[in-house]
Amino acid sequence: MRLARLSLALIASSLVAMVGLATFGAWTLGEVREHQQELDQLTHLQVRLDDLSAASDALLLSSATASAYESFQREARAVQDALAQRADTDPAAEQAVGAIGEMLALADRYAGPGSASLAEREGGQGALGVPREMAEVMSRMAALGGELDSAMDAMLRAHFDIENRALYVAVLGFFGAALAFALLSLAALGLLHRRLGAPVGRLAAVVDRVAGGDEGARADVSGHDEVARLGAGLNAMLDRQAATHAQLAERERMLAESQRIARIGTWYRKLGTDAYVWTREAYRIFGHAPNSFRPSSASLYELVHRSDRANVEALHATLVEGEGRGEGRFRIVRADGEIRHVQLYGERLHDENGRPMSVSGTVQDVTELVEAHDAVGRQGELLEMAGRMASIGGWSVDLGTGEITWSDTVCEIHDEPPGTRPTPQAALAYYPPEHRPRISRAMERASAEGTPIHEELQIVTAKNRRVWVRVVGEPVRDTNGVVVAVRGAIQDIEAEKQAELELEKLAHTDRTTGLYSRDGLVRMLQERLDAGDTSPSAILASLDLRELRNVNEAHGYAVGDALLGAVGRRLQARAGPGGLVARTGGDGFAALVPSEGPPGDVVRMLVGRSDGMFADPFHVAGVELTVAMRVGYTQVSHQSRDAEALLRESEISLHAAKHGVNANGQAYTEALHEATRARVRLVQELGAALEQEQFVLHYQPQVDLTTGRLVACEALIRWQHPERGLVPPGMFIGVAEQSGRIGPMGSWVLGEACRTLRNWEDEGLDPVRLAINVSVEQLRDGDFVRDVRASLARHELDPGALIVEITESVFAYESRELRAQLHALHELGVQIALDDFGTGFSSLAYLRDYPFDRIKIDRAFVGSLPEDPFGRSVVTSVLGLATSIGAHTIAEGIETRAQRDALLRLGCSVGQGFYFSRPLEQAAFRRLLVARERLPLDRQP
Numbered sequence: 001m002r003l004a005r006l007s008l009a010l011i012a013s014s015l016v017a018m019v020g021l022a023t024f025g026a027w028t029l030g031e032v033r034e035h036q037q038e039l040d041q042l043t044h045l046q047v048r049l050d051d052l053s054a055a056s057d058a059l060l061l062s063s064a065t066a067s068a069y070e071s072f073q074r075e076a077r078a079v080q081d082a083l084a085q086r087a088d089t090d091p092a093a094e095q096a097v098g099a100i101g102e103m104l105a106l107a108d109r110y111a112g113p114g115s116a117s118l119a120e121r122e123g124g125q126g127a128l129g130v131p132r133e134m135a136e137v138m139s140r141m142a143a144l145g146g147e148l149d150s151a152m153d154a155m156l157r158a159h160f161d162i163e164n165r166a167l168y169v170a171v172l173g174f175f176g177a178a179l180a181f182a183l184l185s186l187a188a189l190g191l192l193h194r195r196l197g198a199p200v201g202r203l204a205a206v207v208d209r210v211a212g213g214d215e216g217a218r219a220d221v222s223g224h225d226e227v228a229r230l231g232a233g234l235n236a237m238l239d240r241q242a243a244t245h246a247q248l249a250e251r252e253r254m255l256a257e258s259q260r261i262a263r264i265g266t267w268y269r270k271l272g273t274d275a276y277v278w279t280r281e282a283y284r285i286f287g288h289a290p291n292s293f294r295p296s297s298a299s300l301y302e303l304v305h306r307s308d309r310a311n312v313e314a315l316h317a318t319l320v321e322g323e324g325r326g327e328g329r330f331r332i333v334r335a336d337g338e339i340r341h342v343q344l345y346g347e348r349l350h351d352e353n354g355r356p357m358s359v360s361g362t363v364q365d366v367t368e369l370v371e372a373h374d375a376v377g378r379q380g381e382l383l384e385m386a387g388r389m390a391s392i393g394g395w396s397v398d399l400g401t402g403e404i405t406w407s408d409t410v411c412e413i414h415d416e417p418p419g420t421r422p423t424p425q426a427a428l429a430y431y432p433p434e435h436r437p438r439i440s441r442a443m444e445r446a447s448a449e450g451t452p453i454h455e456e457l458q459i460v461t462a463k464n465r466r467v468w469v470r471v472v473g474e475p476v477r478d479t480n481g482v483v484v485a486v487r488g489a490i491q492d493i494e495a496e497k498q499a500e501l502e503l504e505k506l507a508h509t510d511r512t513t514g515l516y517s518r519d520g521l522v523r524m525l526q527e528r529l530d531a532g533d534t535s536p537s538a539i540l541a542s543l544d545l546r547e548l549r550n551v552n553e554a555h556g557y558a559v560g561d562a563l564l565g566a567v568g569r570r571l572q573a574r575a576g577p578g579g580l581v582a583r584t585g586g587d588g589f590a591a592l593v594p595s596e597g598p599p600g601d602v603v604r605m606l607v608g609r610s611d612g613m614f615a616d617p618f619h620v621a622g623v624e625l626t627v628a629m630r631v632g633y634t635q636v637s638h639q640s641r642d643a644e645a646l647l648r649e650s651e652i653s654l655h656a657a658k659h660g661v662n663a664n665g666q667a668y669t670e671a672l673h674e675a676t677r678a679r680v681r682l683v684q685e686l687g688a689a690l691e692q693e694q695f696v697l698h699y700q701p702q703v704d705l706t707t708g709r710l711v712a713c714e715a716l717i718r719w720q721h722p723e724r725g726l727v728p729p730g731m732f733i734g735v736a737e738q739s740g741r742i743g744p745m746g747s748w749v750l751g752e753a754c755r756t757l758r759n760w761e762d763e764g765l766d767p768v769r770l771a772i773n774v775s776v777e778q779l780r781d782g783d784f785v786r787d788v789r790a791s792l793a794r795h796e797l798d799p800g801a802l803i804v805e806i807t808e809s810v811f812a813y814e815s816r817e818l819r820a821q822l823h824a825l826h827e828l829g830v831q832i833a834l835d836d837f838g839t840g841f842s843s844l845a846y847l848r849d850y851p852f853d854r855i856k857i858d859r860a861f862v863g864s865l866p867e868d869p870f871g872r873s874v875v876t877s878v879l880g881l882a883t884s885i886g887a888h889t890i891a892e893g894i895e896t897r898a899q900r901d902a903l904l905r906l907g908c909s910v911g912q913g914f915y916f917s918r919p920l921e922q923a924a925f926r927r928l929l930v931a932r933e934r935l936p937l938d939r940q941p
Contacts (some may be wrong), residue, residue, distance in 0.1 A: 014188065017181045032167070035159075042159055046152045048079050049096070053145035056103050057138070059110075069107070076104050083151075092154035099147040106144075110137055203231055215242055267295075268360040271320065271348075272743035272781030276300070285342060285365045287334025297740065298683070305331035305339065306644070307519040310585030315344065317586060319359045324348030329366065341370040355782035355817055395473075396487040397424075399447050413469065413492050415461035430459045432466070439471065446486045450475045453488060456497070468497035510583040512561050513568040518647075521582035521590055525643040528580075534592070534636055539599045541591050541606065541633040541665070542650040543571075544658065548587040555623055562620045567627065574606060574613050588654075590647060599635050603665035606631060632657045634668035652676050682732060683739040685721075690744050694720050697752055698919035701928065701935055702771075702890060702912045705904050708934035712769040712803065714912065715753045716919050717745070737775055746778040750791050754802070756922065758795040765929040771803035771833060776810045782817070785824045792828075799829030803854065807835045819849060826851035833890070837878060847885055855882045857908065859893025866902035879907050 055072045080100040086093035202220055209217035218238060219231035265282025269275070276295035283290045286303055293299070297316075304312050308330035318326040327345040334340060346361030393409025404427050408418040414430060416422075422430075431439055435457040445451040453473035458466050473488025508520025516524060528534045545567060552560040564583065571581045571591050580592040595602045606613055606629070617626045632653025634646055641649075649668040655676070657666035666672075689695060695717055702712040719727035736742040753772050761767065778784045792799055804825055810818065826832055833854035834847075857878050864871035875891070882889045891903050894913030903911060916935040920928070928935075 013184060017184050035162070035167075038159055039156075042152075042156055045079065045082060046156070048075065049148045049152055052076055052079055052100070052103075053141075053148060056107055056141055056145070059107050072107060073104065076100055076107075080104075086155070090155055090158060092151040092158070096148050096151035096155075099144045099151065103141065103144050106137060106141060199228070199231070203234065206231075206234065210238065215245065264362050264364045266360070266362050268358060270358045271356050272740075272777065272783065274298075274740040282363055285340070285363055286332060287336060287338065287340075303332050303334075305333055307331070307522075310518050314585055315346070319346045319348055319361075320356075324356075329370075340365055341367045351782065353820075356780075357782060392489050392491045394487070394489050396476075396485060397443070398485050400484060410490050413461070413467065413490060414459065415463040415465065430461070432458055432460055435459075442471075442473075443486065446473060446475050447483050450477070450483055453486070456493065467492060468494045513565045513583045515568045515572070515589075516580060516582035518582060518584040518590070521580055521584070521592075522643045522647060524580055525592060525646065529636075529643060535594055536636050536638045537595045537599075538636045539593050539595055539602055539633045540636065540646045540650045541593060541603065541631050542584070542647070542654040543589040543591065543606070544630040544654055545587040545589070546628045546630060551625060555621075559621050559623055563618060563625055563627070566618045566620055567614075567629075570613050571606075584647075590650065599633060599667065603631055603633055606665070630654065630657045631665035632668065633665055649673070679735055682735050683741070686732060686736055686739065686741045686745075689719060689721070690741065690748065693748075694722065695745070695748060695752075696720050696921070697749065697756070698921055699770075699925040700912055700919040701917045701925070702910060703916050703935045705891075705900055705909050705911050708916070708936070710766075710768060710928060710933070710935060711910060712771060713925065714771040714773075714805070714919075715749065715756075716773075717749055718919075737777060740777070742775045742777045743781055746772075746775055746784075747787060749773075750787060754791045754795040754797055757797055757801055760926070760929060761797075765926070766932060767801065768929070769801055769803050769831070771805050773805045773807075773835070776806075779806070779810065779818055779821055782821075785821050785828070788825060788830060789828060800831065803831045803833050805833040805835045805856070808837065822850055826853070835892075847881060852885065852887050854888050854890055857889060857891045859913070862891050862893045862899055862903070862911075862913070863895070865899045866905075872902070872906065875903070875906050875908065 052072075052075055055068075055075070059069060059072055080097055083093045083096045083100070087097055199220070206217045206219045215238075218235050265285050266279045267282055268277040274296045278286075278290070278295050280290060283293065286293075301309060301312065311328055311330050315326050315328045318324075325347045327343065329341060329343050332340050332342055343364045343366045344361065345363075346359055348356055349358045349360060351357045393407040393411070393413060395407065395410050396405045397403070398405075402424050404422055404424065406414075406416075406420060406422070411418050411420045414420070428436055428440065438455055438457055442451075442453045442455055446453050452475075453471060455471045456468065457471070458468055460466055470491045470493045471488065472490075473486050475483040476485040476487055478484050508517050508523055509515070510517045510520075525534070525540070545564070548560055548563070551563055564587075567589065568581060568583060571589060572579070575581050575591050575593050578594045582590045584590050591606075593602055593606070614627055614629050617624050619625075632650055632655065634649035634653060636646065652672050653666045653668040656672050696719075697715045698718050699713040699715055701710045702714060703709060704711055717729055717733075719729075719732055721727050733742070736745055749772050753770050757770055774784065788802070788804075792802065806822075822832055831853040832851055833856055834850075834852045835856045836858045837855050855878060857875055861871045861874045861878075865875070866872070879889055888910065889908050891908050891911035892913065894900050894903070894911045894915045896915055899913075900911065900915060917928075917937075
């Protein structure tokens with residue numbers, strides 16, 4: 001039977017049983033009510049009998065009036081009639097009827113009209129002096145009353161017996177009906193469980209197994225009801241899903257296998273985030289398991305060999321900010337310490353509107369290719385050596401006599417005539433002073449210890465030429481095993497050595513400027529440190545050329561490269577012959593500068609604004625360019641550090657200089673190093689804070705300066721750190737921007753702000769606009785407008801309720817894409833506010849080209865009001881500019897009543913600051929909305 005029919009049958013059966021049970025209950029209730037009415041009648045009749053007995057006694061004891069006697073007779077006959085109706089079915093009632101008749105007769109005889117009461121009659125005296133007749137009549141009347149009581153008791157007992165039997169039958173019947181209904185219900189539930197509950201439970205178990213990963217789980221499809229059809233449909237869906245998974249798994253296996261064979265992995269990164277997606281082969285190439293390594297910019301940077309990191313940074317800049325397509329070969333250090341060579345290719349992808357969306361590409365392990373290339377090179381060297389066998393000559397030294405014998409080829413290498421036989425002192429004189437100790441020690445070990453000779457060093461020929469030679473030799477022993485001579489060969493390797501030096505120079509030289517590369521600088525500096533040739537007072541400076549990107553965009557990369565070369569030449573001139581200069585990548589330089597004075601004086605000579613080496617402009621390709629350099633430096637000092645450590649210290653100082661105000665450069669300190677470590681820890685903690693939702697929003701009111709009425713608010717992010725408590729934004733926003741965390745953080749702020757607005761509107765609070773701060777990274781990501789549109793739609797908000805605030809620093813990255821995004825927001829209905837106006841990169845062109853609805857006057861100008869004329873002039877100018885473009889103005893940082901009054905006089909009507917309220921937690925700000933308070937709170941209306 002189908003479940004639908006079964007359910008209808010069970011419903012009908014239940015309804016029938018319920019009707020039957022209700023009918024039986026109604027009949028039982030009627031029986032109970034009928035017996036109750038009967039009992040009420042008997043009880044009332046008993047009361048009337050008692051009254052009747054009392055009335056009869058009163059009639060006999062005193063002379064009764066005619067009305068009393070008539071009343072007694074009426075009541076007696078009425079009771080007698082009521083009892084007579086029961087006499088046919090109840091003997092006790094018949095007995096009571098007879099007793100009442102006798103009572104009526106006695107009353108008629110002794111209390112009727114004209115008769116005297118028993119008390120007035122005369123007669124003989126009975127016991128206790130009572131007249132005998134009176135005693136007899138009273139005794140009889142009392143006996144009749146007793147009979148009436150007995151009869152009444154008998155009627156009541158009979159009624160109770162009948163009622164108890166009826167109640168027992170009713171209760172027994174009701175219990176039976178209820179039991180039958182319960183049994184029917186149990187049967188119906190059991191049937192439902194067997195036909196529905198158990199099969200559905202089995203289906204749920206199958207679903208749980210599938211959710212747990214059991215792809216072979218299937219439902220039991222026995223039967224023909226709906227559950228069986230549901231199970232069959234579930235099985236069909238699982239079969240299709242299994243087939244799809246099998247196809248996907250096979251394709252994934254084939255892709256993984258092809259990538260494994262080709263040793264090519266693929267990778268992907270969405271712009272605005274720092275999370276990479278790698279294929280399994282990419283993980284294998286980098287030597288990590290997918291479940292134990294989380295690829296990101298920082299972790300990938302750590303995998304790269306430190307000598308190749310600058311190249312990786314340059315490639316990253318090309319993919320994200322430059323041409324958008326590039327490739328490079330670099331070395332990686334795997335988790336097991338093995339060094340591998342990889343070839344990375346990447347390309348920037350754009351959406352349908354041409355906005356940058358992501359970067360993706362491939363990575364290939366080319367270690368064997370590189371090693372094969374090197375092996376081919378080595379084989380070529382061997383073939384070349386074999387082809388130059390004529391340039392290899394033999395030599396021998398007799399240890400007993402000291403006689404030296406040269407072959408003609410050796411003589412030729414030394415520019416000496418054939419047959420030359422030099423003395424040991426003369427032979428040693430052919431080597432330059434720096435190489436003589438090496439050849440002497442090699443000969444001593446060969447003669448004393450029997451150690452073979454293999455040295456590459458220079459000789460100075462008879463024609464005063466310096467020639468690189470390879471000297472090899474082996475000891476010659478006599479029959480007793482004593483070394484008696486040393487014989488060997490000498491080869492001219494000048495061409496080979498020059499080629500090697502040229503290759504090394506290329507490997508350690510920057511091709512654009514001809515300076516050392518970063519690796520070259522580290523190598524040369526380390527050699528000087530090892531040789532003790534570096535003065536402790538020397539400084540190692542890292543420099544950053546500012547605005548190189550603008551030069552490239554305005555004049556082309558050729559001019560930018562020429563400028564880099566010119567900068568390098570000036571640095572070389574300043575460093576002098578005892579210095580070292582390198583281009584460390586992009587717009588970065590490093591210089592080892594000898595110094596005999598305070599390091600600060602040296603740095604000022606490098607980057608001083610008026611007397612520094614970059615104060616004069618550069619003339620490059622017909623273009624005059626003025627550049628500025630930022631510098632961080634460390635002193636070599638007597639403290640032992642290797643070259644890498646010194647360069648790292650200078651780079652840490654440069655990072656601090658980029659975010660400081662010291663125009664004369666930033667010196668390295670341990671505090672800077674600790675700050676760097678703290679910044680790295682902070683980046684890691686920011687990632688955890690995003691995952692664990694440790695951020696909260698505080699809200700600072702924006703008020704009408706005239707009335708104190710709240711008109712809007714600014715949402716300000718705070719970090720509720722589990723250990724350090726509430727962390728202000730100044731301590732983590734900058735790090736978030738540098739580390740790429742600002743994008744996800746801004747997305748959270750957008751969603752939380754919209755959710756809060758939705759809650760306020762649902763509570764019926766007065767509507768206020770809410771402003772959020774947006775960083776340049778969010779806008780450069782390209783998805784910000786889409787995210788705003790999605791968040792407004794998700795929370796069903798009017799776009800006009802949201803204000804997006806951007807600072808002037810965003811114009812350092814001014815582009816057509818940036819303008820397009822802000823115009824799209826404006827067309828959507830979102831208001832655009834320019835924050836910190838007048839403190840950064842603003843120009844009138846930006847005010848003309850961008851759709852600003854609000855301009856915020858920076859606190860730097862508000863704080864000096866009302867005393868400072870310059871501040872008043874700036875505020876007046878901003879108000880005029882805002883009026884000319886149809887924008888409103890908001891003053892920030894109002895802390896006193898005098899500042900507010902000055903702003904009102906100048907024509908500014910809206911502002912925010914501590915005078916009105918500090919940023920408030922959400923609950924406190926909501927109380928302001930509920931109470932509709934005027935600010936400040938201590939202000940009288």
